[in-house]
Amino acid sequence: MKRIIFVYAIGCYGLFGIVFVWLAAFLLNIGDLRGPAKSAPASAAAINLTLIAAFGIAHSVMARPAFKRVWLRIIPHAAERATYVLQSSFLLALIFWCWQPIPVVIWDIDGLAAWIVYGAFFLGTAIILVSTFLLGHGEFVGLSQAWNNLRGVAKKPPQFRTPFLYRLVRHPLQFGLIVTMTATPVMTAGHLLFVAAMTLYIMIGLRLEERALLREFGADYENYRRDVPMLIPHPFRRAR
Incomplete structure (x- = not known):
């Protein structure tokens, strides 16, 4: 069973990697992935918002402690995070697959300015990846839990840490996501609907996450929250 969980976690991670690349291609509209219009703008917007709402609701509900307490009676603890990654990847892929384009152009940047925008896109992507590694990439995607279960290593209690980017902003991963989603020459x-809806979901999700972090880390997180901005780095503010 332990080996099965580990193989399962590797499979979930592989899907996560594919969908992450698909996200980048979708945002850059490589190969016209967002394509020409297929339906009226109102219908397209309704379908797209429904897809994003399904992703957001499932993603948020599965992260809540109350849901986890029930969910862990059904699946092994070592497979919980990998399953969370699996459903997130699947629903995000569903958004890309079923997306209804609204090709009205808001802005179209070319020349040197376009390369600057591309630079911001890849900077945001780098922030996302670095953020996952700073607090443990393996744990973030569920590999560490499955690997420790395979070796019979007990789970370590969570520790409050603020490495590198986390001293500039409390949620650098989400900051990187917003930069990456927005930085497009066209x-x-x-695309703007995608950015707006996903940013709204990010803000709602962060409020829920911060409540959970306050319950888990208490005064440490309260002090951290007072000293470090939540989402937008402040260039003239130094965290204690």
Whole structure:
């Protein structure tokens, strides 16, 4: 059973990697992934918002402690995070697969300015990846839990840490996501809808996450929250 869980976690991680690359291609509209219009703008917007709502609700509900207490009666603890990654990857892929384009152009940047925008896109992508490694990439994607279970290593209690980017902003991963989603030389109405809806979900999700972190780490996190901005780095503010 332990080996099965570990193989399962590797499979979930592989899907996560594919969908992450798909996300980058979707945002950059490589190969016209967002494509021409297939339906009226109102219908397209309704379908797209439904897809994003399904992703956001499932993603948030599965992260809540109350859900986890019930969920862990059904699946092994070592497979919980990998399953969370699996459902997130699947629902995000569903958004890309079923996306209804709204190709009205909001802005179209070319020349040197376009390369600057591309630079911001890849900077945001780098922030996302670095953020996952700073607090443990393996644990973030569920590999560490499955590996420790395979070796019979007990789970370590969570520790409050603020390495590197986490001293500039409390949620660098989400900051990187917003930068990556927004930094495109060609912004269409459909892309803008994606950015707006996903940013709204990020803000709601962060509020819920911060409540959970306050319950878990208490005064340490309260002090951290007072000293470090939540999402937008402050260039003239130093965290204690």
